[in-house]
Amino acid sequence: MTLPSDDFAYREGSLHAEGVSLTTLAEAVGTPAYVYSVAALRHRLDRYMVAFAGMDCLVAYAVKANGNLSVLSVLATAGAGADTVSEGEIHRALEAGISSDRIIFSGMGKTDAELAYALTLPGLQLNVESTPEYERLTALARARDVRPTVVIRVNPDVSAGGHAKIATGKSGDKFGVPVEEAMALYRRAQDEGAVRPVGLACHIGSQIRQVDPFGDAWRRLRQMTLALRAEGLSVDRLDLGGGLGVDYAGAGAGATPADLADLARRTVGDLVVKLAVEPGRSIVAEAGVLISRVIHVNARQDGPTFLVLDAGMNDLVRPALYDAWHDLAAINPRSGAPVAYDVVGPVCETGDTFARGRLMPPLQAGDLVAFGGAGAYAASMASEYNSRLPAAEVLVDGERWALVRPRPRLEEVLAREVRPDWI
Incomplete structure (x- = not known):
């Protein structure tokens, strides 16, 4: 993401989120603070909804x-x-108004307690990621006399992803079931x-x-679907x-949701199946900024x-974790x-470095800056x-705003901890 953008733009020399000044928000709620744009969220989700329309796709x-x-x-x-x-995350989705039959439960390390909870939710799709998980799930299901809806997650051995730590589809990755084992597990x-x-x-993977990598993986799913159907199994x-x-980093245009949907039509569109696609970053990353004070x-x-x-780095760990780039803009840029700058935070780690040699307008103590592309894997990965x-x-x-997650007071944070009476 590069700043400014459609939803984060300069007005009279000051960076705004839609119709609200980021300077106003910084003064009202303090810094650092994440700011999310409703218009950006809706627009980016709508691109997927429109692209996959007519395909029975969640x-x-x-x-x-x-x-x-x-x-x-x-x-x-x-x-x-x-x-x-x-x-x-399931509880959060339900609290936000998403019904259980529109929730997918993924993850390669689900506990028995999590699986048992999932069994209470009608219509939830449970993505099984290993044979041991399948065996634990079936034991729990039999004990509760329920028959959950299950999808087998396949590891298609496809190399993809912008960084080794966010690639999830190669044979050496911890996610999913190898193709032949997945076929046997489905049977x-x-x-x-x-x-x-x-x-x-x-x-x-992510990023x-x-x-092309999606096509390689989806053709593998297509082949497996046709093979299982040839055996008389329903997929x-x-x-x-x-x-x-x-x-x-402003590297240039990549594929769009319309391109992704067109690929889905070409590779699996004739199989008459209910589809799901799971975008996250491409919906929320560019819908959020992190404002900070010098x-x-x-x-x-x-x-x-x-x-x-x-x-x-406790607020925005991606640069330390992935060497990730985030655009950085002065909220009220000075001339000159x-x-x-080597842009760093106050955490006691050399890794608490956001950028080196980043060219910016001259800045001084008290000035405000905004990190772009901070809506995804930012607040959700933060720590104390x-x-x-x-x-x-x-x-x-628009021109209204709300504090949707207040910064806790230090007394509230300390109150979460209990010292034993024998100290």
């Missing part, structure tokens, strides 16, 4: 990207389902009858910006996995000029020659490392 938003209840509620009212990977599930196997799933669903990546500028005589911010308070979260809709 657009199941990947809750892990951003689980804020207000964000989920905006997407739920616009027609999204939910892709979840924990009991907590076993049909024969044993403890669960209701209805289809196949795959998810090959994929072209459609009624195909879960096609995650959505597209986003252009964090603590000071440290221009070393023998080294870089450090721009020290009050946001740290650009300065190359160094006992730093979580960033506030704000939702903007």
